[in-house]
Amino acid sequence: MLTTEKAAAWLDDYARVIHENAAWLTDLDRQIGDADHGSNLERGMTAVEAIPREEYPDAASLLKKAGMTLVSTVGGAAGPLWGTFFLRFAGALDEPGDDATVVAAAMRAGLVGIVQRGKATEGDKTVVDALGPAVRVAEQKASQGASLADTLTAAAEAAAVGRDATIPMVARKGRASYLGDRSAGVQDPGATSITMLVESAARTLA
Amino acid sequence: MLTTEKAAAWLDDYARVIHENAAWLTDLDRQIGDADHGSNLERGMTAVEAIPREEYPDAASLLKKAGMTLVSTVGGAAGPLWGTFFLRFAGALDEPGDDATVVAAAMRAGLVGIVQRGKATEGDKTVVDALGPAVRVAEQKASQGASLADTLTAAAEAAAVGRDATIPMVARKGRASYLGDRSAGVQDPGATSITMLVESAARTLA
Amino acid sequence: MKKLINDPRDVVAEALVGLALAHPDRLRVDHDNAVVYRAEPTRPGKVALVSGGGSGHEPLHGGFVGLGMLDAACAGQVFTSPVPDQVLAATTTVDAGAGVLHIAKNYTGDVMNFDMASELAAESGIQVESVVVDDDVAVEDSLHTAGRRGTGLTVLLEKLVGAAAEQGRDLDAVTTLARSINDRGRSMGVALTSCTVPEVGRPTFDLAEDEIEVGVGIHGEPGRERRSLTTAAEVAQMLVDPVLDDLGTVSARERAAIVMLNGMGATPLLELYLMFGEVAKLLAARGIVPTRTLVGSYITSLEMAGCSLTVLEADEELLTLWDAPVNTPGLRWGA
Amino acid sequence: MKKLINDPRDVVAEALVGLALAHPDRLRVDHDNAVVYRAEPTRPGKVALVSGGGSGHEPLHGGFVGLGMLDAACAGQVFTSPVPDQVLAATTTVDAGAGVLHIAKNYTGDVMNFDMASELAAESGIQVESVVVDDDVAVEDSLHTAGRRGTGLTVLLEKLVGAAAEQGRDLDAVTTLARSINDRGRSMGVALTSCTVPEVGRPTFDLAEDEIEVGVGIHGEPGRERRSLTTAAEVAQMLVDPVLDDLGTVSARERAAIVMLNGMGATPLLELYLMFGEVAKLLAARGIVPTRTLVGSYITSLEMAGCSLTVLEADEELLTLWDAPVNTPGLRWGA
Numbered sequence A, B: 001m002l003t004t005e006k007a008a009a010w011l012d013d014y015a016r017v018i019h020e021n022a023a024w025l026t027d028l029d030r031q032i033g034d035a036d037h038g039s040n041l042e043r044g045m046t047a048v049e050a051i052p053r054e055e056y057p058d059a060a061s062l063l064k065k066a067g068m069t070l071v072s073t074v075g076g077a078a079g080p081l082w083g084t085f086f087l088r089f090a091g092a093l094d095e096p097g098d099d100a101t102v103v104a105a106a107m108r109a110g111l112v113g114i115v116q117r118g119k120a121t122e123g124d125k126t127v128v129d130a131l132g133p134a135v136r137v138a139e140q141k142a143s144q145g146a147s148l149a150d151t152l153t154a155a156a157e158a159a160a161v162g163r164d165a166t167i168p169m170v171a172r173k174g175r176a177s178y179l180g181d182r183s184a185g186v187q188d189p190g191a192t193s194i195t196m197l198v199e200s201a202a203r204t205l206a
Numbered sequence C, D: 001m002k003k004l005i006n007d008p009r010d011v012v013a014e015a016l017v018g019l020a021l022a023h024p025d026r027l028r029v030d031h032d033n034a035v036v037y038r039a040e041p042t043r044p045g046k047v048a049l050v051s052g053g054g055s056g057h058e059p060l061h062g063g064f065v066g067l068g069m070l071d072a073a074c075a076g077q078v079f080t081s082p083v084p085d086q087v088l089a090a091t092t093t094v095d096a097g098a099g100v101l102h103i104a105k106n107y108t109g110d111v112m113n114f115d116m117a118s119e120l121a122a123e124s125g126i127q128v129e130s131v132v133v134d135d136d137v138a139v140e141d142s143l144h145t146a147g148r149r150g151t152g153l154t155v156l157l158e159k160l161v162g163a164a165a166e167q168g169r170d171l172d173a174v175t176t177l178a179r180s181i182n183d184r185g186r187s188m189g190v191a192l193t194s195c196t197v198p199e200v201g202r203p204t205f206d207l208a209e210d211e212i213e214v215g216v217g218i219h220g221e222p223g224r225e226r227r228s229l230t231t232a233a234e235v236a237q238m239l240v241d242p243v244l245d246d247l248g249t250v251s252a253r254e255r256a257a258i259v260m261l262n263g264m265g266a267t268p269l270l271e272l273y274l275m276f277g278e279v280a281k282l283l284a285a286r287g288i289v290p291t292r293t294l295v296g297s298y299i300t301s302l303e304m305a306g307c308s309l310t311v312l313e314a315d316e317e318l319l320t321l322w323d324a325p326v327n328t329p330g331l332r333w334g335a
């Protein structure tokens, strides 16, 4: 079972990674968006770090609070997307199954939420291009009985591949889509930062 | 007596001089004013050149028309000042006396008009610093029985001396006065262009 | 970056302080939520209008709160949509039993944040409808993309729908009107210089001394093409043609329109009037009569220089709504 | 030079074309004389107000023609006063038997050209009085100089005196009121960037990226001093202190004022509201209550960035005149 401690470690690790990479994420967004993705996520994760952990008895309630915090502080596209991911992830944690199965299903729930909100499909040069493959691989690994650690490591690798695949894509969703063909050649900022989230999970949840 | 031809020659000569020096006059005004004195006078003298000379039977009516034209086309400080000079000059031409006396008196009338309008006294770094000495010298020469040619030549020399004396002055009237002490070091544009008017008279009226 | 600001992070909050101090008779500001309200609560039974978006477009939206226009405006950070909490707070506060219309501009972030807020409001029993303005013809519209951006038409729509709500029309009628206005209006903009987001500190894009960005967005998003600086007459043509082509004005008869020639923030009124003269000539040549006009800076992009044109075909109903009293800091007549 | 213009020589004439096309219901423009009139002739017996000056300060003056404000505005070339012919044409046209008040700003050219026009008008039997606005505390006043410049107070004076004329006060009363307003109001401005006169084609002055010109004039004339760019709070102090010092507000009791925080042309409303917040705090600390406020770009200097503050001490009479209806393109309420 996903403990509160592990969930907290995940959030802290991700916050650290975002602090470290905020400038780079913003610069990616400057090239094909509006130069705020790094500062948006940093504002949100700073607020998440400030959540009084002791008030949340289990992983689900803490991650739900993190999702609400992101929704309330980030704004723009990332706020609803990242927020929804955590809210749906948290809401799926009471499903039955071993840890790998539960976490893969929770990731699926998060992805479904993101797609419902943003209506993007793979190939649109968004967060979905990294998260989609990551979820598919996690589900596959879990169904094959892999450990949570192996499941998340494989998912993180798939996310990274998906992220890199966004480089040549022409954006069809989000602000980058206004650039048309000129959006090709730059890695999608959201795909980049969601990959960091899966990598962080692999480091902390298992 | 001042003939229409001579008056017309004066206007044409002054127009030519202004065309030649417009850029320089504007640049002087750029340094201590608002960079338009040359273009202001050029706009006015271009309109003066276009006056149908044949419609004006004598020097007084032609010069009056020139004054009205300057008032109507120049704007700013120069429009009323130059316009008033010509209007008053023309209005004084029916006084009795030899040519030198009449022209000196007409110049005095023009100066009085300028002072009434602008309330400047010598030392304020304006047109008055050149025109004042010129008028005094003209009156002196005329009263000593000098020819019109000698009278105007002496007046032009006095104007040039007065003009040069404006360089170190701190402006107390007109736009340059807002500069305070920073107005010192630049020759006053109006004193420069009025000197050209007296020099032009010396070339054409005698 | 040369701006009259203190800490770049405090720009929006401090501007709201000034807004509240400047208009205490007409506005009330909830500084915790960054929401601008009318000084008086919503008249019972009136449909309430809530708009909002990133800041940096002033007077839009906070300057359009007041009689005959908005009931509340949510101020996001500069060029960043507000969060659902703000929109939810505004919605809950202004609802007077007749429901609330959300007016959002078509940007992914704005749409998603407003959607979340309206879901939450609906859960708490408030009737909420939404209209998403997408009038900018610079961006090709397609089912497979984010679609056209929302720009200048938002100003006209907030005025017209505000008047309809003031008349006592119900939520359905107000929503239908808002959508039909969105269908009938189009905009196109051009930038002469970039804007600088305070927290970023450097220009959003670079334009050479002889270049203009045709079809620019209100956040400095790129446009259709970069062209050489040219005369006002030619720039007017670059705005009028795509707008009218998209509106499909091929009919021979004259048509009335509400026309806005909007300044992007740093363009002086002298130039805007001159441009309006050029635009009016071209509109006349294509049978469009600017029956009502706005010339000024109503939806800006910080200190960007440039302008945008909005044309809304207007029938008698819209003209009557346009003429109805409005009393906001940014738009006022008849009151 | 990046501007939305055609030939630099035609800027003023073409902007007047656009102004006329934008407001056909309210304004009429005599393009030969470059004079803006109300659409309706002066009501018989009403004192008429004529103002004017160089162009480039829009909406001043043409945008202030209309009910409750000016009867005519004479547009000079950019930053160049109008010629007497224009002022005379305007004066003759708007006189409705009760006389005409000329409102000029204190610049040598403006004063002389208005003086010539009023002499000519008086010769033709029209009663003419004049007020010369000189509110700018950046320039030391003295009998031996050209005196203070006329800036922001002109906007407030045109509104207030316009209301008094609309009430039917006679020429003497209107003139006395105008002079007393001029005595009670002061202004001070600051520039962040220069403006560029279209016909000159290059900036009027140079400011480094970290410099501001404190006490700048509305034509880009130099100010009191050049200082380093600093916070809005400190800039507010640089404006408030000299204005209040000059007004001599040492009294302990609170005093009502009409306060304008004016944009120079390229400063966005977001910054103006932020600055207003800073200014309001400092005014409060010195007992000045901004009972009525204007925040926006009302007297501009082409595309100069910066702002100016105008404070006019206001008694009940002025507040009542301020609240009276006004219907002009640049200022409108109650109508």
Ligand SMILES: Nc1ncnc2c1ncn2[C@@H]1O[C@H](COP(=O)(O)OP(=O)(O)O)[C@@H](O)[C@H]1O
Pocket: A029, A033, A034, A036, A037, A038, A040, A041, A075, A076, A077, A078, A079, A081, A114, A117, A118, A119, A120, A125, A126, A127, A128, A173, A174, A175, A188, A189, A190, A191, C108, C109
């Ligand atoms: N419709 C969408 N569906 C999924 N992801 C999206 C969508 N629109 C944008 N994104 C993601 O959001 C990222 C941008 O986030 P951010 O810069 O924080 O928001 P904004 O675009 O509002 O400034 C993009 O890189 C992209 O991955």
Ligand SMILES: Nc1ncnc2c1ncn2[C@@H]1O[C@H](COP(=O)(O)OP(=O)(O)O)[C@@H](O)[C@H]1O
Pocket: B029, B033, B034, B036, B037, B038, B040, B041, B075, B076, B077, B078, B079, B081, B114, B117, B118, B119, B120, B125, B126, B127, B128, B173, B174, B175, B188, B189, B190, B191, D108, D109
């Ligand atoms: N009050 C005054 N009396 C006499 N001459 C003046 C006065 N004010 C300005 N001038 C003259 O006018 C000149 C400037 O003219 P110009 O640049 O055409 O007008 P403006 O100052 O309105 O731009 C100055 O150089 C000065 O000689």
Ligand SMILES: [Mg+2]
Pocket: A029, A033, A034, A035, A036, A037, A076, A175
């Ligand atoms: Mg972004």
Ligand SMILES: [Mg+2]
Pocket: B029, B033, B034, B035, B036, B037, B076, B175
């Ligand atoms: Mg000059």
Ligand SMILES: [Mg+2]
Pocket: A034, A036, A076, A077, C079, C080, C081, C109
């Ligand atoms: Mg953004």
Ligand SMILES: [Mg+2]
Pocket: B034, B036, B076, B077, D079, D080, D081, D109
């Ligand atoms: Mg001048």
